[in-house]
Amino acid sequence: VIQFMSLLSHLHTKSDEDGVHDSFSQLIQEQCHDLHDVIEMTPLDPEEESRGQILTRNRPLRQESRPSIQHFPRSARPSIRGYGVETDAAGFEEEENKRERLVNNLQNLSDSDRVRMLRAMPLSLSEKKELRMLVLNKAEHSVSQNQIPCCSQLKYYIIIALRHGWYSWLSFLSSLQLWQTALKCVGGRFGTGVLSYFIFLRTLLFFNVFMFLVTGLLLVVPQAIAHPDLDQNITVRSTWGLEVLTGAGYFSHSLLYYGYYSNKPLQTGHSCSASSNKTSSSCGLSYNMPLIYFFTIGALYRFLLMDFIFMLLDTFFGEFLWRVFSQKALKRERKPVFDIARNVLELIYGQTLAWLGVLFSPLLPAVQIIKLLFLFYMKKVSLKMNCQASGKPWRACQMTTIFITLLCFPAFLGAAVCVTYTMWTIKPSASCGPFQGLKNMFQAGKRWFQELAAANPDLHWLPSAHAYLVENPLFLFLSAGIFLIVIYFHSQVVDGQRKIIELLQEQIENEGEDKKFLITRLQHIHERKRRVTPRRVKEASEVHTHTLTHAYTYTHIHTHSHTHTHSLIYTHTHTHTLTHTHTHTHTHTHTHLHTHIHAHTHAHTHTHTHTRALTRAHTLTHSHTHSLM
């Protein structure tokens, strides 16, 4: 299995990164005295897509094992191996050569790869700076040799400037995150589950801000600025407190509800803004006297408000009083746990109300924004006072996906369906609102097309086109059909990816089992060796010789696999038995899915053929086969 895995990894580590890893690991290895390190030189998997490997596109588990690290002698940091570092001239020279090689390999990488490699090296910052300087100096030398024509130089500058701009934009975006500190505190104290609730709240807040910007800028602001006079035959009540709760009275003729928005041309006399009032069936509201009564004085604003009040009460009773009760009366040790599921459902409920209501009350997103802001701080305070971290782990990323899915499917889709139905069939009111006198809201669009055609004789085809395209049901069927085809295609892609994920998980499990098997075998080997060889004394030299024999077995395994992978290319010239063993390993790993006993026999034969090929490791492979038997 080692051979197969290393073979695979070697097949796809043909990139320059391998050169960096090799030279880096060589450099480190040269400075190590402890031969234990040799076992740690396993080949490395690159992080990007590997070539020649079928299923690695979505490789979830990254097997990266770096060699153990020794520092450059100039650093005074305590080194891992306390044996000290060579400082004589010869060792220094060698180290310089290795360093040169490392710098060369770093140079061959692309910019982003180099940055990534340098970052991931566990060296001190001053050493990294030195390395980087060496690499860049070399790059400059090679660059200055060619005469760059002026247009590509300009392109070079533009690319540099764009990259700078892109990085600064990214850092600006990341610094813009609202409540980042507060979220970190909550996440640190109470865990990622509770954190996912607050992140969901913030996401909803952004949705509402976006919706508010759209409706506000397009709809509210023009109407607010230049409002035509309405007949003021409705008296306005003066009790302020009650109005906030019921949404009636003063509010009913304000910007909050649809009745405020009218269809009449504005007094400013701009014809374009007049037409814009009549159009935009998507942001206008249909208005039906009984309906508007139902929605404005009645339900949705009040629903939202009630929802908020109930959340307040819930927080108060559910969390604060419950904690007091449980600590005093029930004498429990711990505070209650924050109930994430219930709170998330309440958030989704509130957001559904807002979406339902936005058709009739354009400022409802604003109300929702205020409510969410309030809720965030309230929940945070209540959390700190009343709750404690949950004992059960909570898988936060999957939960976030579930929240958003729940938000989208029942809530948003339902609201969208209701709104569309309303816009399509309900007859708008004749007395107020932008859709006065129309049969349904979509008529507004048709009228706009007609008026455009009337105004401009070149566009005479517009109303007929509109009649054919929008009103003809065939168009709708076609577009729905295309939409369904796209959905089907995406669902098939998701299906295929799910299958690949299953395969990869199986692969991971099998590799895990193999690892486990190999480790137990290694442990047994060591146990046996320790029993045979004399007891460990505190003498360093004694330990050294002991580990020497150990390491020798390990080098054997290592070079074994290494030569095997290398010799895949020139195996044909060496021995036929080697190619034989290659196929053996292939079938070996396939059958290892079935039984381990099978694997035993396979490995046995494998090394057996190998003893025929390699003369050097003769005696050692003997012990190897022994242990496997």
Added chain:
Amino acid sequence: MGGTSSKLPKDLLSEYQELTFLTKQEILMAHKIFSELQDRENGPYSSRVSMEKVLTLPELKSNPFRKRICHVFSTSDMKDGSLSFEDFLDLLSAFSDSATLEIKSHYAFRIFDFDDDGTLDARDLEKLVNSLTGETDDTRLTAEEMRQLISNILEESDIDKDGTVNLSEFQHVISRSPDFVRSPGIHSPVRRQQHSVFRAQRQAHGTQFRAERTEKRRFGHDVPS
């Protein structure tokens, strides 16, 4: 004493951005904090801040491994744990969210290696568990529990059975622990046993440790303990 509010030059800033896992804002914030620490040093402008001053930072003050952290990241010749600005950046980069698993496990290994011999032997592990379980007597493990725990840990992690955990064994064990790794791990009974060992460690210190974790107001970085 007036503070020398020196600005970080732009090329240095971009260089640090390339070589560490920190963002530009974090580097500037680190520079500000480090300058404040430097100002409080009595004496001329020195490029290193002594360990005592570094340990006054709230992020490190209640961390049980604070002294080891300073020693590990210090590049001073006198081995006194004093940090230069670049050492400080190294520290923050290793503990940031975007640092790779190898970097974190590498530095964690060196922090836990109390006697700096390159391996975690039984004494290192004992000191490690004692640091985690706290100062007072009622939260510490008894000698018997300690022995049992250490033998469990060695059984799980020590592959070559030399009684110590070296770097690769440590990294191997860490790669299976759910706290370090972000992607789902392998479902194997060995990993479950590893879970139980780590869970035993965590349960040993109880609520006292949780209460000691200060709020990371300035950076938001969790310094692992």
